[in-house]
Amino acid sequence: MTRPLSKLLGTAQAPPRSATGYVLWLLFVGNLLNFYDRALPSVVLEPIKDEFGLDDTRVGILASAFVLVAAAAGVPLGRLADRIPRAKVAGWGLFAWSAFTAAGALLPGFWGFFASRVGVGVGESSYGPATGSLLSDLYPSERRSRANSLFMLGFPIGTLLAFLTAGGLAVAFDSWRAPFLAAAVPGVVVALLVLRIREPERGAAEPVPGAGPGRENRAASLRSLLKVRSLYGMLVAFAGYNFAAYAVGTFLTPVLQRWYGLDLVAAGAVGGVVVGLTGLVGLLAGGRVLDRAARTSPAARTRVATACLAGAAVFSLIGLAADQGSLWQLVVFLSLGYMLGIVYLAAAVPVVSDVIGPEQRSGALGLMFAVGYLLGGAGGPVLVGALSDALAAGSASDAASAHGLQTAMTITVPLAFAVAAVGMLLTARSVQADRDSMLAREATA
Template sequence: MARPLTKPPDRPSASRSSAGYVLGLLFAGNLLNFYDRALPSVVLEPIKDEFGLDDTRVGLLASAFVLVAALAGIPLGRLADRVARTAVAGWGLFVWSAFTAAGGLLTTFWGFLASRVGVGIGESSYAPATGALLSDLYPSERRSRAHSLVMLGFPIGTLLAFLTAGGLAEAFDSWRAPFLIAAVPGVAVAFLVLRIREPERGAADPARPAPPPPHQSRRSSLLSLMRVRSMYGMLLAFAGYNFAAYAIGTFLTPLLQRYYGLSLVAAGAVGGVVVGVTGLIGLLAGGRVLDRAAGRSPEARVQVAAVSLLAAAVFSFAGLVAGRGALWQLVVFLSLGYMLGIVYLAAAVPVVSDVIRPEQRSGALGLLFAFGYLLGGAGGPVCVGVLSDTMAADSASATEASARGLHGAMLTTVPLAFAVAAIGMLLAARSVRGDRDSMLSGETTP
């Protein structure tokens, strides 16, 4: 039986300036999130040389970070449903900044791996807590734009890492220098995030059901999330998108160096264009398009994201199939694919906020990110690394084998992963209207 709707108690609403301040601050934290996350990928070849790694172990290094982030995301997301989300996000930012600095100090492979695990734990707190917090500052029809602005930290942070990390490493004659420098602004932003005033949960929803009974167990709360049918499509989509995005983020610079013969700084600059500039355009344009679609119907936003992901699969294949003499083809078409694929990020959190109760949103986002990171973010680098080494084993020349193996692995996996993500969004589109109606009416989806 449906429960009566309840509205949030009357209170002064956050002003546009205060919401804008929070939005800008969360963007800054997210920029540092992805800057710190991208650093090993940019200086991967020097790290590989110092520790004597093959591509399989490089993939495992990247995946260890993602695996820990995924596992920590579920309890930290649920924690953010019970305590101030600003505290979870702020302390998480402080923790990952400290471990980023540790990565620049530790001198063994296992020490460096442990530092990346610490970064993963800290960063896993940020997206679930801030995603739910933003959903309480902006109504549904404005959430894609708000979240797309915060998610600009992804392409801008990655772009800055690609453009600066190689230069810093060469300037200080050490790949460790960027890790130490990046920690300083992280601590400062963490302090400011901790001072944000927590908004009331569900404040931006038109109406919300009465809160669940106090005796409801954590297990039953988690099971109630899995009764939301559109979540299954969202989980598949996030896994597919992360597989492609992390494969590109981990191995694009080595691909440009090995297969196309670019220097570290040149490869970083080209990689910055592919994953930074185009990602910036995709999120800015995508947020507006998705919010307009959401104004028509709840499922329209999901359908637009699905079409963008399908186009990303086509364009990324057209780019990665390019031979050594056609670097322009790789840059143009992989950039288009990345730009269209990243539109998904402007849809993911708003869609979850449309179908999940306010007091469960951080936990639901933690589950979404965990699943996507486990199957996609961790699976992408490992699968590409293993496939690269397997393909390389068929060639007599080690240098040539390494180049061709990585090229073949990227071509095989990245377009397919984008296509899987598109299928997930199409599945979610079939249920999102009913799930939203059930959430607003207080019913539980059967």
């Protein structure tokens, strides 16, 4: 008989009414829908591009529309989650982005679709900061990477499902809009369940006296967050990782179609393997390894994440540099790079939770997501698209378009993973001191 998820992970203190395993499972499902909805435009990008007459630069801008809004909304929504129940912020955000996903299939014209993606960005910007803080109160530091890796399985599984189903739905209904309507229904149902979560007290999992139930909320200013030195390295790492992940998520299907000649359904299946199955393996294995390292020290966890990001830079370069006759090289080595890179996601929230007090975590995570989305999530698709068009300038041929996009990806994705590795290395130098300072403040508050 399978043991309950909460026993597999362990908890410091269970939430008062909702079972720990149930909360983690429900938040995971919401995160799965989060990334499913995010991935939909990428999977059916070529039909969207043809209908609206877009070049790669405008495709990048379209892909970044919701990310830019998420960056702007992340900080205030994160701070809001430091003041009101986090389940309310996450639940209403889920409801909002599901409604806007459906609107993307119904609103006419390019600007209608653009506006719907902006609305999706507002809704999704609330989810990560609120749920990251909530999970940190369900599990102690040495268990958080594994819990967060299970939560973040929503990324590869949601992306995989999008790659495997969106193309088929578009073909079956002869419209790229069909997947957007189908995605909205489960989102509304899960949002209603998230709104009913009864969450734990803030600080319930911290190993200091007075950090548990009954503490007065002391949400602090943004200025105080910026005094935490290791947070700067995390901002660099999150921006670098998001640049690489969003560039791959946006343009992998077009690369497979243009450079390797695959049709929409086949490209979706191959893309699902690269960013879905390998991400699943990376998070499951990475969570265990990171928590094992965290039992030694918080710095050990960040060093493991640094090594994984450095490996991602090397393997993604080998994969993306494959010529047109070596699809196997792209699949094998980009999959390895993506698998190593995604380990970072199992470390990001736990590292922030190690150095930021319970009353500030949603705001700190909102800041990290905002910077990561602005510089990475938005910058990745835009810069790759612009570089692709620049490399193909002067030629309207399909071959030039294919070579320009493949070259742009080969240059930018490995470099972004390398920047993320540098950020985590910087974090490792100060995370232990910041952890000690945070615990000392909490003990005397």
